[in-house]
Amino acid sequence: MEKWSRFNVASVVLGFGFLYLPIVLLVIFSFNESKLVTVWAGFSTKWYSQLWHNQGLLDAAWVTIRVGLLSATCATVLGTLAAVALVRYSRFRGRVLFSGMVYAPLVMPEVITGLSLLLLFVAIGLDRGFWTITLAHITFTMCFVAVVVQSRLLSFDQSIEEAALDLGATPVRTFFAITLPVIAPAVFSGWVLAFTLSLDDLVISSFTTGPGATTLPMKIYSQVRLGVTPEINAICTILIGIVALGVVVASIVTKRREVHRERDERAAIAAIG
Amino acid sequence: MMKSLGSIRRSFAPWADPASKPFISVKNVTKKFGDFTAVDDLSLNIYTREFFALLGASGCGKSTLLRMLAGFEQPTSGEIILDGQNLAGIPPYRRPVNMMFQSYALFPHMTVENNIAFGLKQDGMPKPEIAERVAQMLKLVKLEKFAQRRPHQLSGGQRQRVALARSIAKRPKVLLLDEPLGALDKKLREETQFELMDLQQELGLTFVIVTHDQEEAMTMADRIAVMSHGKVVQVATPAEIYEAPNSRFVADFIGDVNLFDGTVIGVEGGSLRIETTSGIQLRMASPEKPASGAKAAVAIRPEKIRISRQPPDHAPVNTAEGEIWDIGYLGDMTVFHVRLKDGKVVKASSLNAVRAVEDPLGYDQQIWISFGEDAGVVLKD
Numbered sequence: 001m002e003k004w005s006r007f008n009v010a011s012v013v014l015g016f017g018f019l020y021l022p023i024v025l026l027v028i029f030s031f032n033e034s035k036l037v038t039v040w041a042g043f044s045t046k047w048y049s050q051l052w053h054n055q056g057l058l059d060a061a062w063v064t065i066r067v068g069l070l071s072a073t074c075a076t077v078l079g080t081l082a083a084v085a086l087v088r089y090s091r092f093r094g095r096v097l098f099s100g101m102v103y104a105p106l107v108m109p110e111v112i113t114g115l116s117l118l119l120l121f122v123a124i125g126l127d128r129g130f131w132t133i134t135l136a137h138i139t140f141t142m143c144f145v146a147v148v149v150q151s152r153l154l155s156f157d158q159s160i161e162e163a164a165l166d167l168g169a170t171p172v173r174t175f176f177a178i179t180l181p182v183i184a185p186a187v188f189s190g191w192v193l194a195f196t197l198s199l200d201d202l203v204i205s206s207f208t209t210g211p212g213a214t215t216l217p218m219k220i221y222s223q224v225r226l227g228v229t230p231e232i233n234a235i236c237t238i239l240i241g242i243v244a245l246g247v248v249v250a251s252i253v254t255k256r257r258e259v260h261r262e263r264d265e266r267a268a269i270a271a272i273g
Numbered sequence: 274m275m276k277s278l279g280s281i282r283r284s285f286a287p288w289a290d291p292a293s294k295p296f297i298s299v300k301n302v303t304k305k306f307g308d309f310t311a312v313d314d315l316s317l318n319i320y321t322r323e324f325f326a327l328l329g330a331s332g333c334g335k336s337t338l339l340r341m342l343a344g345f346e347q348p349t350s351g352e353i354i355l356d357g358q359n360l361a362g363i364p365p366y367r368r369p370v371n372m373m374f375q376s377y378a379l380f381p382h383m384t385v386e387n388n389i390a391f392g393l394k395q396d397g398m399p400k401p402e403i404a405e406r407v408a409q410m411l412k413l414v415k416l417e418k419f420a421q422r423r424p425h426q427l428s429g430g431q432r433q434r435v436a437l438a439r440s441i442a443k444r445p446k447v448l449l450l451d452e453p454l455g456a457l458d459k460k461l462r463e464e465t466q467f468e469l470m471d472l473q474q475e476l477g478l479t480f481v482i483v484t485h486d487q488e489e490a491m492t493m494a495d496r497i498a499v500m501s502h503g504k505v506v507q508v509a510t511p512a513e514i515y516e517a518p519n520s521r522f523v524a525d526f527i528g529d530v531n532l533f534d535g536t537v538i539g540v541e542g543g544s545l546r547i548e549t550t551s552g553i554q555l556r557m558a559s560p561e562k563p564a565s566g567a568k569a570a571v572a573i574r575p576e577k578i579r580i581s582r583q584p585p586d587h588a589p590v591n592t593a594e595g596e597i598w599d600i601g602y603l604g605d606m607t608v609f610h611v612r613l614k615d616g617k618v619v620k621a622s623s624l625n626a627v628r629a630v631e632d633p634l635g636y637d638q639q640i641w642i643s644f645g646e647d648a649g650v651v652l653k654d
Contacts, residue, residue, distance in 0.1 A: 162345055163378035165365040167392030167443065177391075181382045 023240060030233035037228045047234040057235060060219035063130065064199060067215060071137035072195035078138065079145025079194070080187055084179070086146070087153040105143045113140055114207030121208060128210030136208040137198040144197060145190035152186035185254050192250040196243045285495060286510075287320040296321040296479055297342070297447065302351035304337050304503075311337040313503035314351070324473050324480045326494035328487060330526075334503040335483045339449050342481065343372045356446060366395070371445035375452040377436035379424040385435050386411070386420040392443045410438040413472070430461050437469075441476065448473075450482040454489060466492045487527050491515070499523050515574075521652055524572040529608075531578070531619050531649075533571040537563050544590075544646050547571060551615035556590045559651040573649030578621035578642050580609060580634065585643045592643040595619070597636055609634065611642055 030048075034041035051057060086099050105113060117136045118128075126132055160182070164174040180187070202217040209218065216239065220232055287293040295318035304312040312334040319325045327335040340346045341353060344365035353360045360368065371392070380388050389410050393403045411417045414434035424432055433453065440448055453469070454462045470493050473480050484490050490497045491511040498508045499522075507519045518524035521532065535549035545559045547569055557571055579585070585592055598618060599610035608622045621642055634640065 157376060157378065159374045159376050159378040160380055162343075162365070163372070163374055163439075164380070164391070165345075166343055166370075166372045167439070168366045168395035169391070170366055173395070178380055182380075 026233050027237045027240065030230060030237040032230050032233075035230065037230060037233070047230040048238075050231055051234055051238075054231065057216070057219060057231075060214050060216045061235075063133075063213055064216040067130065067134050067137055067205075068195045068198040071134045071141060071198045072191050074134075074138045075142035075194045076145050076187060076191040079142040079190055080149050080183075082142070082146045083149035083153055084175070087150055087156075088158075102143050102146050105140050106147070110140075110201075110203040111207075114204040117204065118207045128208060129213040132208045132210065133205050133213055133215065136204050137194075137201065140201075140204060141194035141197050144193050145187075148190040148193060149183060149186050152183050156182065185257055188253060189250045192246045196246050199243065200239065285322070287323070288318065288496060293320060295319060296323075296356055297481070298354040299338070300352050300354065302338070302341065302348045302353060304334070304341060304346060305349045310503055312341070312348075315503065315505055317498060317505060317508065319479065319481060321479055322473075322477055324470065324493055324495045325482070326490035326497045327481065327483045327500055328490040328497050329485065329500035331485060333500040335500050336451060338500075339372070339451055339481065339483045342447070343370060343449055344368045369445055370447040370449055371440040371443055372449040372451065373436050373440040373453050375455055377424075377432050377456075379432060379435055379439070381424055384421050384423060385416060385427070388424070388435055389439045389442050392439065396443065406442060410442050414438045429456055430465075433457060433465070437472075441472075441478065444476075445478070447479045447481060450480060452484055453482065454486075455484075462489070463492075469493060491527075499526060501526075517650055518572065518652070521570060521572070524650075524652065529575050529620055529622075531573045531575065533573075533617075535569060535571065537565055537567045537569050539565055545569070545651055547651070549617075551613075551617050553593055553613070553615065556646050557649060557651050558647040561651070561653075563653065568653075570652045571649050572652055573644055575608060575620040575622040576606075576624075577648040578619065578644050580611070580621050580623065581641050581643065582634075582638075584641050590644075590646040591648075592641055593619075594639070594641055597634055597638045597640060600634070600636065611640065613642075 029037055029040075031043050031045060032040055033044040033046075082102055086095065086102065089095075114136070117132075117139065121128055121132050121135075156179075161174050161178055164178045165171065169177060200217055201215075202221055205215045205218055209215070214222075216235070220235065223229070223232055297317075297319040299315060299317040299319075302312055302315050303310065315334075315338065327338060329335045337346060341348055342355075342360075344360065344363060347362070355369070380391065383391070386407055389407045390403050393406055398406070407420075408417075411420055414437055416431060416434055416438070419427060419431060419435075424435065427435065433456070437453070440450075450469075454465055457465060466489060469480075482490070482493065491514075494511060496508060496510055497514050499506045499514065501522055507514060507523045509517075509519075514523060514527055518527065518530075524530045524532065533547075533549045533553070533555065535547045535555070537545055538548045538554075539546040540562050541556065543558055543560075544556050545562070547555045547557060549555065549571070555571055563569060584594075593613050595611040595613040597609055598612040601608040601610075604625070606622050606624050608620060611619045611621055613619060619642060
C-alpha cells in the first residue's frame with residue numbers, strides 16, 4: 001500500500017464532505033430535542049415516535065411502498081425482456097434505433113416524461129391516482145433495469161443456451177431453466193434499483209398523481225413549503241436508511257457470488273496441482 | 274476386448290462399399306453470412322459408426338458446417354439428410370444429434386449430476402431411469418465422486434468429461450464435437466483422444482469432430498475431410514491423406530513435405546520422368562499419364578528420403594548430391610535440411626533408433642539423398 005499524502009487526505013475529505021455533509025446534518029438534526037431545526041438542544045428520538053401518530057405521513061408511506069413494489073416488479077419483467085431481445089437478437093432490423101429508444105428515458109428530463117405521461121393519461125381518460133403513478137414509474141424505471149440486465153447478458157456465454165436447445169429444451173424452457181437463473185443476480189439488482197428510484201421520485205409522481213394518491217416525497221415536499229420540522233428530518237433519515245440498505249444488499253449479492261466463484265475456482269485448481 | 278475393437282476398426286470401410294447407404298448426407302450445402310460465403314456448395318457422406326473429422330484452419334467453414342448439422346444455422350441452399358430425414362427447418366431441440374461444445378457450455382448453476390440429467394428431463398424420461406442413466410454416465414467418465422459439484426469446482430479435464438457425459442447421455446444418433454480437446458494440455462489431450470476412440474467404439478455412435486489439430490484428426494478419425502475456404506479439398510482415411518494427398522494444399526497442410534515443381538518430360542512404363550525447375554531429373558510412379566510438357570509437382574515426405582555419405586550403390590531411382598545445412602534434433606528423430614547443388618533445400622528426417630551414434634552427420638557434410646519412385650506422389654498443379 002502506498003502512503004497517504006496530505007493532499008490525498010484533503011481531497012478525500014473535501015469530496016466526501018461535499019457529498020455527505022447535507023445528509024449527515026439532516027440525520028443529526030432528526031435526533032434534535034428542539035423544534036427549531038437549526039438549533040441543537042440535545043439528543044432525542046421523540047420525532048420518530050411522533051411519526052407513528054402522523055396519519056398523513058403513514059398513508060403516504062404506504063402508497064409509496066405499494067407503488068414501489070408493483071412498479072419495480074413490472075419494470076423488472078419488461079426491462080429484462082427488452083435486454084434479452086436487444087442482446088440475443090442482435091441482427092434484427094432497426095436494432096440501433098430500438099436500443100437507443102430504450103435508453104432515451106435515462107437522459108430525458110423528468111419534467112418532460114412526467115408531462116407527456118400526464119397528457120397521455122388525460123387523452124385516454126384514465127383517472128389519475130395510484131394506477132397512473134404506478135404506470136409512470138414502470139415507464140421510467142424499466143430502462144434502468146434494461147441497462148443493468150443487458151450489461152450482464154453481454155458477458156454471458158451464449159453457448160450454454162445453445163447447449164440447452166441442443167439437449168432438447170425449447171427456447172422458452174431454455175430461458176426459464178438456463179438464462180434466467182444465471183442472470184438472476186443482475187435481475188435482482190435491477191429490481192432494487194427500480195424500487196429505490198420509484199421510492200424517491202417526486203417530479204413524475206407529481207405530474208401523474210390524482211386525489212388520494214400522495215407519495216412520501218410529495219408529502220414531504222408539500223410540508224417543507226410550510227416550514228421544515230424535525231419530523232421531516234426523521235422520515236427522511238428512515239428513507240435514507242432504506243435506500244442505503246437496498247444498495248448495500250444489491251452489491252453484497254453480486255459481490256458474494258463473485259467471491260464464492262473465485263474461491264471455488266482456486267480450490268479446483270489446487271485440487272489438480 | 275481390445276483385440277475385437279481393433280479388428281472392427283481394421284475392417285471398417287463402409288465408404289468403399291457402394292451398397293452401404295450414408296447416414297448423414299450433406300448435399301450441395303452453401304451458407305452465406307451477408308457477402309461472406311462460409312460453406313461453398315459442399316457435399317459429404319458420413320456413415321453409421323464412423324468417426325469423421327472436419328479438419329481445416331480457422332475460418333475454413335468447418336464449425337459452420339457442424340453448426341448446420343446441430344441446427345444452430347440453416348443452410349442458405351442445399352440440404353442435409355440424416356438417417357433418411359431432411360433436416361431443413363428442424364430446430365436444434367428436435368434433432369437426434371447432440372453436440373459437445375468447445376467451451377463445454379456447462380450450466381454453471383447446476384450440479385454435475387443435473388447437467389447430465391438436463392437432456393433426459395427434456396425428453397420426459399421417468400425419474401428412476403434418469404437416475405440410472407446419470408449414474409451410468411458418471412461411471413463412464415469416472416466422475417462418480419463429483420456428482421454434487423458445480424462446474425466451477427472442477428478442473429478443466431473434469432469439465433471436459435462432464436460435457437462429454439452430458440452430450441452422450443441421450444444416446445444421440447450422432448455426436449458432434451467442436452474442438453473438444455482444444456482447452457486441454459498436450460498430455461491430457463493425447464490420453465483423451467484414445468479414450469474418445471474407445472468410447473465411440475463401445476457406444477457404437479457416429480462421431481463428427483471439428484478440429485484444427487491434424488494430429489488429433491489423424492489419431493482419432495476413420496476418415497478426414499480437409500477443408501479450405503468453405504470447400505472440401507479431400508476426403509480420405511488418415512493414411513491416404515498423408516501418403517496420397519490429392520493436391521498441393523493437402524500435401525502442404527498435413528505434415529511436412531518437400532515439393533519439387535517441374536514439367537513432365539516423358540513416360541516410362543508406369544512412371545513419369547519429371548524435370549524440376551532447377552534441372553534435376555526425377556522418376557516417379559504415377560497412375561495418371563499426363564502429356565509431356567504438362568506442369569507437375571512431386572511431393573515427398575521428409576522421412577521417405579534417405580541420406581547416405583557415399584553415392585548409393587544399387588542406384589535407387591532418384592539421387593541428388595548436397596550438403597547438410599541445418600540439423601534439428603527432436604529426440605525421437607532428427608530433421609536434416611539438405612542443400613542440393615542447385616540451391617534447393619530439402620528436408621529429410623531419420624529415426625534415432627540407436628542411443629549413441631559413433632560418427633553422427635555434421636554440418637556442411639557432403640552427402641547424397643535418395644528416394645524410390647513410389648516414395649512420393651505426383652500432383653497435377
